[in-house]
Amino acid sequence: MSRPEDTLAADVHYDDVEARKYTTSSRIKNIQASMTQRALELLDLSSPSLILDVGCGSGLSGEILSDLSPEEGGPHVWVGMDVSGSMLDVALQRDVEGDLFLADMGQGVPFRAGTFDAAISISAIQWLCNAESSDTSPAGRLSRFFNGLYASLKRGGRAVCQFYPKNDAQKKMITSAAVKAGFGAGLLEDDPETKNVKVYLVLTVGGGATSGKGSDITGVVEGMEGVDVLDNRRKGKSAGRGEIKKGSKIWIIKKKEQMERKGKIVKATSKFTGRKRRVQF
Amino acid sequence: MKVLTLNFLTCAVKDCKSSNNSFPLHPKDAELVYDDLEINPQLLVNVLPRVDWVALRTTSTELGFPELPEQPPTVEELESDEKMLQDLHKLLMETQIMEGKLVCGNCGHEYAIREGIANFLLPSHLV
Numbered sequence: 001m002s003r004p005e006d007t008l009a010a011d012v013h014y015d016d017v018e019a020r021k022y023t024t025s026s027r028i029k030n031i032q033a034s035m036t037q038r039a040l041e042l043l044d045l046s047s048p049s050l051i052l053d054v055g056c057g058s059g060l061s062g063e064i065l066s067d068l069s070p071e072e073g074g075p076h077v078w079v080g081m082d083v084s085g086s087m088l089d090v091a092l093q094r095d096v097e098g099d100l101f102l103a104d105m106g107q108g109v110p111f112r113a114g115t116f117d118a119a120i121s122i123s124a125i126q127w128l129c130n131a132e133s134s135d136t137s138p139a140g141r142l143s144r145f146f147n148g149l150y151a152s153l154k155r156g157g158r159a160v161c162q163f164y165p166k167n168d169a170q171k172k173m174i175t176s177a178a179v180k181a182g183f184g185a186g187l188l189e190d191d192p193e194t195k196n197v198k199v200y201l202v203l204t205v206g207g208g209a210t211s212g213k214g215s216d217i218t219g220v221v222e223g224m225e226g227v228d229v230l231d232n233r234r235k236g237k238s239a240g241r242g243e244i245k246k247g248s249k250i251w252i253i254k255k256k257e258q259m260e261r262k263g264k265i266v267k268a269t270s271k272f273t274g275r276k277r278r279v280q281f
Numbered sequence: 282m283k284v285l286t287l288n289f290l291t292c293a294v295k296d297c298k299s300s301n302n303s304f305p306l307h308p309k310d311a312e313l314v315y316d317d318l319e320i321n322p323q324l325l326v327n328v329l330p331r332v333d334w335v336a337l338r339t340t341s342t343e344l345g346f347p348e349l350p351e352q353p354p355t356v357e358e359l360e361s362d363e364k365m366l367q368d369l370h371k372l373l374m375e376t377q378i379m380e381g382k383l384v385c386g387n388c389g390h391e392y393a394i395r396e397g398i399a400n401f402l403l404p405s406h407l408v
């Protein structure tokens with residue numbers, strides 16, 4: 001698979017043509033939707049929440065947050081950041097409900113402390129590993145991003161970032177930047193060792209003295225298969241990394257879940273909101 | 282941009298992080314719209330304790346709305362008062378800035394808003 005991340009700046013790669021192509025591809029829509037559903041599952045939100053979508057693009061991930069039914073704990077309200085004006089343009093045309101910001105996550109997260117219940121980022125944070133210009137470094141951009149994200153989440157909040165690491169070194173660079181910012185961090189891999197592998201960085205903000213099971217990362221991913229737990233407190237140690245065998249019961253359950261998620265997508269994306277009305281005084 | 286979002290937004294300039302004047306940002310030449318949205322009472326109850334009420338009063342006045350009460354409603358009040366829920370929904374969710382600027386009270390930086398999208402890209406020496 002080609003990696004535009006390695007050669008281009010994000011706002012150059014996602015120009016008008018690419019933004020449209022990206023958003024109209026039903027293959028991409030399905031993949032982004034199923035990864036967003038997976039991220040939501042990991043966030044485990046039980047009631048309507050305020051969510052930050054980092055690298056929201058044309059809103060494929062965000063609109064799933066708006067469309068979540070009360071039975072599923074929604075609908076959520078989201079705020080999206082993206083560095084590509086073309087992607088945001090497409091989001092506007094699609095009339096998404098989230099508030100959109102033209103912003104570079106490598107410059108930080110401009111919200112006051114404790115703003116968000118949760119954050120998601122789907123297929124975006126690997127872009128942080130490329131310096132956008134000569135006066136910034138990947139390390140600097142990663143630390144500004146994770147420090148800002150950490151501060152903007154409420155205590156006990158979670159973030160789930162699905163990303164495409166170029167290699168193990170990049171995976172490690174990103175994860176350790178998150179841990180350095182104060183997060184409890186776990187890496188979860190769906191379909192490991194296949195070409196469809198999906199990597200999720202699950203982050204938690206400690207809830208202070210009362211951080212019990214559920215608010216702590218070791219609780220979130222405990223018992224899940226294919227999970228590496230990395231955090232400040234248990235340096236060096238990691239949970240067993242069971243691989244999911246093709247055809248095993250867990251594998252089948254996961255596949256079924258994936259299919260279910262795909263079945264859902266079809267109806268979820270066709271929701272239109274009315275045009276905006278001007279205020280009259 | 283929803284008024285709710287403005288209530289959480291700060292200046293992105295590095296030197297403004299430690300300043301009390303960098304929040305809230307001040308709307309300038311703002312063009313507003315009302316976006317018809319379904320009310321989400323649980324969301325409102327969830328975010329109310331996080332809303333900075335003093336800042337919201339400032340914003341509301343700056344946008345030309347009547348003055349808000351000095352104290353925010355309590356969660357109990359909000360849950361039991363349909364009218365209050367509707368009013369807050371209208372102000373926080375439905376009232377949106379479509380065009381204009383947001384100005385930092387500390388450094389004076391102006392963030393442009395076009396078609397509802399605020400531009401928070403900064404030249405790298407300000408980050």
Ligand SMILES: C[S@@+](CC[C@H](N)C(=O)[O-])C[C@H]1O[C@@H](n2cnc3c(N)ncnc32)[C@H](O)[C@@H]1O
Pocket residue numbers: 010011014032054055056057058059060061081082083084087103104105106121122123124127128
């Ligand atoms: C593969 S798209 C994913 C978009 C959306 N999350 C989805 O699931 O469809 C990656 C997005 O990350 C955005 N991006 C890349 N670098 C970024 C940065 N430094 N700050 C904000 N967004 C960035 C790109 O502009 C692009 O819209």
Ligand SMILES: [Zn+2]
Pocket residue numbers: 292293294297303385386387388389390
């Ligand atoms: Zn400022």
